[in-house]
Each structure stands twice: as structure tokens, then as C-alpha cells.
Amino acid sequence: MADMRERPLSPHLQIYRPQITSVLSIGHRATGIVLSLGAALLVLWLTAAAAGPDWFDIAQRCAGSWPGYALLFVFSVCLVYHLLNGVRHLFWDAGLGFELETVSRTGWAVVAGTVLLTAAIWLLGLAVAEGP
Amino acid sequence: MTVERRGLGSSRTGTSHWWRQRLTAIALAPLTVFLVGLLPVLAAATHEEFVEIMRIPVTPVALVLLLAAGLYHMKLGLQVVIEDYVHGEPVKVGLRIALTLATCLLAAAGIVSVVMLAA
Numbered sequence: 001m002a003d004m005r006e007r008p009l010s011p012h013l014q015i016y017r018p019q020i021t022s023v024l025s026i027g028h029r030a031t032g033i034v035l036s037l038g039a040a041l042l043v044l045w046l047t048a049a050a051a052g053p054d055w056f057d058i059a060q061r062c063a064g065s066w067p068g069y070a071l072l073f074v075f076s077v078c079l080v081y082h083l084l085n086g087v088r089h090l091f092w093d094a095g096l097g098f099e100l101e102t103v104s105r106t107g108w109a110v111v112a113g114t115v116l117l118t119a120a121i122w123l124l125g126l127a128v129a130e131g132p
Numbered sequence: 133m134t135v136e137r138r139g140l141g142s143s144r145t146g147t148s149h150w151w152r153q154r155l156t157a158i159a160l161a162p163l164t165v166f167l168v169g170l171l172p173v174l175a176a177a178t179h180e181e182f183v184e185i186m187r188i189p190v191t192p193v194a195l196v197l198l199l200a201a202g203l204y205h206m207k208l209g210l211q212v213v214i215e216d217y218v219h220g221e222p223v224k225v226g227l228r229i230a231l232t233l234a235t236c237l238l239a240a241a242g243i244v245s246v247v248m249l250a251a
Binding site: 063 | 160171172175182183203213241249
């Protein structure tokens with residue numbers, strides 16, 4: 001790599017002002033990485049259930065603890081965001097929505113949708129979990 | 133460090149990787165909605181209730197599909213993350229092997245558990 005030293009480099013990432021497009025782009029990757037951990041824990045939970053009531057109780061108590069709920073909340077935000085932004089990506093793959101104004105508008109829609117849907121999921125979810 | 137030039141372009145399987153990432157994404161959209169609906173029901177369940185819900189055929193079918201599509205989607209995504217940020221060839225190959233094996237382990241454990249619970 002010695003011959004690379006004097007070559008011009010493109011401006012480093014910190015030079016740029018954060019924009020809705022770039023922040024959401026790296027956010028898609030970041031939430032994807034977080035969801036990988038969520039997938040592993042989902043499998044662990046299913047494995048605990050298959051292992052029998054004793055293991056399942058331990059898993060349920062972990063999930064129902066404060067840190068468990070905090071982690072579930074983070075996973076839910078990441079899941080909703082990754083899903084909504086993923087749909088945005090699929091539209092781009094179909095060649096739609098590339099105008100700068102549209103890209104920015106759909107980006108903010110994803111942010112708003114994530115907040116609203118996550119809130120709705122938790123309100124409904126807690127109501128279901130607590131029962132009638 | 134020298135990187136051997138293989139003359140095969142950036143990747144030999146780029147198109148198929150890209151396509152499978154999208155295909156699994158499309159499959160995961162409805163499956164994710166199912167999971168989000170199922171989780172609050174299962175979260176408060178006792179083991180007995182959990183098994184009861186797992187014995188309704190739609191639950192294990194959707195969960196197996198979710199695990200298969202989701203873990204494959206995860207593997208494809210994390211592979212790109214490794215390729216983007218890890219530059220040493222031995223470490224990169226090692227991580228990619230570990231990723232593939234870990235994905236297979238998660239898929240096997242998850243699917244076998246679902247089948248056991250549903251059986």
C-alpha cells in the first residue's frame with residue numbers, strides 16, 4: 001500500500017453535513033446489524049420453549065424484565081424502521097421515487113411512520129399481553 | 133499486503149446476491165407483520181399456552197418461513213458489512229465462514245424447535 005500514500009483521497013465522511021438521505025442510509029445498515037442480534041435471541045427463545053417449561057420460564061422472565069423490555073423496544077424500533085425503509089429501497093429498485101424531493105419526502109415519511117407504528121405496536125401489544 | 137487480481141470483476145455472484153436480498157425482503161414484509169402480531173400474544177403466554185398456539189398450523193408454517201427468509205436475509209446483509217469494512221483477506225474469509233456456519237446453526241436450532249413445539 002506504500003504507493004497509495006500520495007494519491008488524492010475523496011473528502012472524508014466527517015466533512016459532510018448529515019442529510020436525511022445519508023443518515024437513513026447508514027441507519028438501514030445499523031438497524032440491520034441490531035436485528036441480527038434480535039434474530040439470534042428469537043431463536044434462543046424458541047429453543048428455550050422447545051426445551052421445556054423450566055427453560056421457557058427463564059426465557060420469559062428475562063424477556064419480561066426491565067432490560068428485556070428495553071431490548072425488545074430497541075428491536076421493535078429497528079424492525080419497523082428496517083421494514084419501512086426496506087420498502088422504500090424496493091421502490092428504488094423498481095426505478096421509482098428517485099427525484100431528490102421525493103427521496104427526502106419518503107425519507108421523512110419513514111421516520112414518522114417508524115415513530116407512529118412503533119407506538120401503536122406497543123400500545124396494542126401491551127393491551128394484548130395484559131389480557132382483558 | 134498484495135491482493136491478487138483475479139480478473140473476474142468485483143464479484144462473480146453479485147447479481148444473484150443482490151436478487152436474493154430483494155427476494156427475501158419481499159417475503160419478509162408480510163412475515164414481519166405476522167411476527168409483530170404474534171409476539172405480544174406469546175410474550176405473556178405460559179408454556180402450555182405457547183404450545184397450544186404453536187399447534188395451530190399457520191403459526192409454525194409462518195415461523196419456519198420467517199426463520200428461513202430472515203436468517204438468509206441477515207446472512208446476505210452481514211456479508212456485505214464484512215466485505216465493506218474488513219480488508220485483510222484472511223480475516224475477511226474467516227469471518228465469512230463463521231457467518232455462514234452461525235447462520236446455519238441458528239436456522240437449524242430455530243426450525244427444529246418450531247417443529248418440535250408444533251409436533
